[in-house]
Amino acid sequence: MITEEIAARFPAAELAGAWRQFDERTSLLEFRLLDDWCAWRSLDTAEDVFLLVARARDVQTDRRGLNELGAATLGSKLLAAGLDNFARCWGQMPRTFRVVARKAGAHAYRRVDAQVAVERALGTRLPQLRLVEDDADAEFWLTVVGTTALLGLRLSSAAMRGPSYPLTSLPASLKPSVARAMVRLSRPRPDDRVLDPLCGAGTLLLERAASGPAAALLGGDRAPEAVDVATANAAAAGVPVSLEEWDALALPLPDRCVDAILTNPPFGKRVQIPGDGPYPFYRRLLRELRRVLAADGRLVLLTSQTDAMLRAMRGLEPALILHRRLSVLVRGERATIFVLGGE
Numbered sequence: 001m002i003t004e005e006i007a008a009r010f011p012a013a014e015l016a017g018a019w020r021q022f023d024e025r026t027s028l029l030e031f032r033l034l035d036d037w038c039a040w041r042s043l044d045t046a047e048d049v050f051l052l053v054a055r056a057r058d059v060q061t062d063r064r065g066l067n068e069l070g071a072a073t074l075g076s077k078l079l080a081a082g083l084d085n086f087a088r089c090w091g092q093m094p095r096t097f098r099v100v101a102r103k104a105g106a107h108a109y110r111r112v113d114a115q116v117a118v119e120r121a122l123g124t125r126l127p128q129l130r131l132v133e134d135d136a137d138a139e140f141w142l143t144v145v146g147t148t149a150l151l152g153l154r155l156s157s158a159a160m161r162g163p164s165y166p167l168t169s170l171p172a173s174l175k176p177s178v179a180r181a182m183v184r185l186s187r188p189r190p191d192d193r194v195l196d197p198l199c200g201a202g203t204l205l206l207e208r209a210a211s212g213p214a215a216a217l218l219g220g221d222r223a224p225e226a227v228d229v230a231t232a233n234a235a236a237a238g239v240p241v242s243l244e245e246w247d248a249l250a251l252p253l254p255d256r257c258v259d260a261i262l263t264n265p266p267f268g269k270r271v272q273i274p275g276d277g278p279y280p281f282y283r284r285l286l287r288e289l290r291r292v293l294a295a296d297g298r299l300v301l302l303t304s305q306t307d308a309m310l311r312a313m314r315g316l317e318p319a320l321i322l323h324r325r326l327s328v329l330v331r332g333e334r335a336t337i338f339v340l341g342g343e
């Protein structure tokens with residue numbers, strides 16, 4: 001998803017490297033581009049953006065690797081330009097810094113040892129910056145994967161990971177970046193009537209509202225406390241959403257009344273799957289969603305119950321066409337985004 005958003009928004013950017021799910025939760029993609037980097041802070045589907053300021057290859061995995069990390073930082077030709085570009089995007093040079101280290105693979109040193117090695121090198125190389133523990137103006141993120149090390153200067157702020165509107169979330173709420181990816185996959189149109197029949201805190205409907213106009217936003221949940229939270233979130237965002245307490249397996253809605261459904265039914269972990277198990281639940285749910293979806297409507301559904309979904313799709317009448325299937329990690333668990341359509 002992220003590579004698609006980048007290709008659409010920054011056609012000149014070239015993918016230069018990929019470290020996918022290097023620590024089970026995180027993927028890192030490296031792009032090469034000439035300018036426009038400040039605009040990367042408004043990507044919908046990324047959680048962080050970094051300027052590459054140092055790189056080391058063939059780093060030894062024993063403690064000699066620590067000296068190599070320090071040397072790569074001290075000798076980097078990218079560091080000065082990285083700081084200048086950071087200052088151009090944020091309007092001022094940083095005065096303080098900190099280092100965040102992440103590591104995957106077997107090494108004879110600890111993550112914190114790598115962090116200290118780079119802190120020392122940066123302290124020598126950039127004496128104008130003061131090392132702090134928190135609230136640093138500049139965050140350098142060191143990623144060591146096996147024998148490769150990348151040092152990035154974080155260009156994004158915490159706002160990039162956050163929701164588009166202030167949001168009180170629930171324990172099973174989606175991350176905003178995943179919700180935004182699902183919204184993009186629904187190919188939003190201004191005349192869409194959009195439904196989330198298992199809306200929880202309303203994350204998907206509010207991210208849909210942030211993406212552009214819609215003719216109507218409808219949502220509901222079986223749990224009254226979820227409906228209360230979603231109602232408060234929509235009011236705080238100033239977004240008109242029609243919300244009801246209901247059973248998504250028997251929606252009080254006419255046939256073919258919505259153009260897009262965005263939803264994230266229970267995985268069966270944090271929120272239990274009601275009834276006789278995943279397959280009967282997903283089969284009844286899909287039938288009901290098919291009933292209320294317009295003939296040419298779009299359904300984007302995220303679940304970790306991939307097999308139950310695939311089984312439930314078989315024999316559905318009228319059929320839903322599987323346009324795409326994307327694997328994602330949700331709180332460390334493998335899940336699938338299904339993009340289905342009518343005609």
Ligand SMILES: C[S@@+](CC[C@H](N)C(=O)[O-])C[C@H]1O[C@@H](n2cnc3c(N)ncnc32)[C@H](O)[C@@H]1O
Nearest residue numbers: 172173174198200201203221222223247248264
């Ligand atoms: C994974 S959560 C949805 C989280 C939501 N996307 C968010 O970001 O907050 C699944 C939701 O489905 C609701 N739910 C489970 N069974 C339901 C049913 N039969 N009808 C309506 N809602 C149901 C749960 O109460 C829960 O809020």
